[in-house]
Amino acid sequence: MALLPLLFSSLLVASLADMTGKIGINYGREGDDLPSPYKSIQIMKSMKVGQVKLNDSNPEILTLLSGTKIHVAVTVPNEEMIRIGSNETYAEQWVRNSFIPFYPNTLIRFVLVGNGVLNSDIDSDRIALYDSLLPAMRGIKKSLNNHDIRNVKVTTTLSMDVLQTTFPPSNGTFRSGISGTVMPRMLKFLNRTKSVLFLDVYPYFAWSANPKNISIDFALLRGNITQTDPGSGLVYTDLLDQMLDSVTFAIEKIGFRNIRLAISGTGWPSAGDIDQIGANIYNAATYNRNLIRKMTLNPLPGTPKSPGVVIPTFISSLYDENHKIGPGTERHWGLLHANGTPVYEIDLTGSRNMSDYKPLPPAENNEPYKGKVWCEVAPWVNEVSLPSAVSNVCGIDNQTCAALAPGGECYEPVSVVWHANYAFSSYWSKYRSQGAICSFNGLARETTVDPSRGRCNFPSVTL
Template sequence: MALLAVLFSSLLVVSSVAELSGKIGINYGREGDNLPSPYESIQIMTSMKVGQIKLNDSNPEILTLLSGTKIHVAVTVPNDDIIRIGSNETYAEQWVRNSFIPHYPNTLIRFVLVGNGVLNSDIDGNRTALYDSLVPAMRGIKNSLNAHGIKNVKVTTTLAMDVLQTSFPPSNGTFRSDISGTVMPRVLKFLNGTRSVLFLDVYPYFAWSANPTNISLDFALLRGNVTQTDPGSGLVYTNLLDQMLDSVTFAIEKLGFHNIRLAISGTGWPSAGDIDQIGANIYNAATYNRNLIRKMTLKPLPGTPKSPGVIVPTFISSLYDESRKIGPETERHWGLLHANRTPVYEIDLTGSRNMSEFKPLPPAENNQPYKGKVWCEVAPWVNEVSLPSALSSVCTVDNQTCAALAPGGECYEPVSVVWHASYAFSSYWAKYRNQGAICSFNGLARETTVDPSRGRCNFPSVTL
């Protein structure tokens, strides 16, 4: 009987994941200005033949609008709720009753993702408490779903690639030492026991852009014309995405688990970025996503060299460019669509369109590192009312950042908040870039190769 139970549980996960075979998913993020409404967005995704949607929450309006559609859905429990839910199964039951039951089964919710990047190396907040609460929260939600007779919804979490301490070659894949002996085995034991799937953010762009000299751009773009052999396993790789996935599989096996499947919770390529962000352009973004879709919709499914033929549910980031995302300029340019609904480039999520049928793409002009001086200035689309507080924050860091802006100083005139903020941003960035500062200032600034200096005022610059 026990063997039959295990076989039945295995069939459940195969059936649940098999439903997603060949169906490309989209991350539906909403951190942007003037985005189409949820109603219109779902119409757009339906017309694009989106097979799956991943939400960063469990927004009731969106889940209601998805009712009756054939789109499969992954919902997310926010990180801020994990400690509370993990502390008592009563809170897990409340979440299921309030956020899940009103929509299921009319809305095809297939995954509940407890947290996003909870085990990331740079996670904010009480890391120990989050780590300790993650699996209890997952277990509480799973137990509540079971109590309601819901068996075909998988409970899991989303991890980033920085959970690995070693990732190359893939056979050397190993989890970070701070999680490999503690929380990671507990996560894997839960996934194994419930026959669930581990979701991963897998972005070859970041791996390539951090090391473009040693990683082929074609290899990162899934072109299939470059091969690498893993000396430890003998497996032959034709793309960086497979290498990254298999490095996690090898790391999982080193902890004693051999049947845990992977899903890609987010992947893609930025279509624009700052001057010092190599390779972020429309040509590369379209090439990567088109090749990704072709790979993930092939019949029979290729899987990866270590797991051939295995279904890997895949969500592309993202539906829209999202103007309110903080960080480098690339963060705001992962969308398939602009906020005005127009495509950033042509895409076919079904994988049935020949590459030759797409219109020519603009040439890639930044696939080599930029060499020269770069300044930081107020972005031209910024509303001036948001600048005074940012200017004040930057100028209070130390006495020298804005010294030239004092009355009578060489950069005091013209007396304009845009002028003063641009100088302050450039001064701060030039001084603290080596300590991790970026020319963003919460989306208020951009990099420029045009020297904004005038008269006797010389803007500090960064030499790349």
């Protein structure tokens, strides 16, 4: 029996051997005027992208990837997962329609079933997702086996939100709602099928939520700071390793010791809202360059808990995507602008010396901004989309836009942009404490310049 863990480990290492030193990229398409799939794949080849993760199984993209050396992870979206998990027939249909036509000419290595299914506690809206995850994973794996396809790993993608405790790493534990139910069953599936667990791991979020107690150098993987875990005695030189090992410790507490991890998404935003500390080009370039250097070292470092292991790693993302909802950082994770030009210099092979890069613009927002902030129409917005947005915002609360009524303090000038600036600032300032963000489906951004230019009293937020 003692040989089984060694046999499992050797088989898994062999199956991941072709991932060594190959940095991956997330290829999302939630943006205006992005390069075509054909052009995007040419760009990836020129950047020497080793792996690409798709948010679906787009047939055009999979066809275009045929014959390239780029390894591929495809995703079964949550809505498809529910259907597939309801009946094995649908799993077979998915494999026949979304996998078989492209494999093996397209080097599909992972099928990621669902995205972030376990990131939130179960409620009435998520019961179908929870109930479908494992049946869908099993159904797709069974169908692949029936087609004699056994070197493709079936797994899912989770975030650090699945953990209840993360620090120090040796205290890592899964949330109580999943630790005794779905996690053991899912880990048993991954263990039996020699698969890996994909995780979104973003040190940026951990640092920006607690910048006083976490060194930015530690978060940026500079390697110039050490921390010792008092529970395990392991010594850490960066936050990424701490986050990964906290998951490994949590997995071991459930009884599994051979589950390997992959990073489905990591990176650092190059810009964001004014109240989003540390989102700048300097930090983004520093993090991703250090990440690439770390993940392409020979021999591989692994983590303090799992030294020398292969960790497939996908950087978020290929492009800035202006249609992504949420805070401003969501639209600025790209290595490239939407037009395909670099946000900053990057070498995905890890062979370029740090000293060979051109100087970066200084990091000017590593300390929290203090002062007034307004919410205004973003300069790239087409005005035709504003009237309905203003109507929606003003319709939520009849006091939000009272000053815009004819004869009101801010009614003039009668301009859709003027009225939108007031409506967005008014609503955001009133409901920010309840979670409202200055986005309005990508139509707005934060500003430190009063959009009214003093002509009337626009509501603001004081940071």
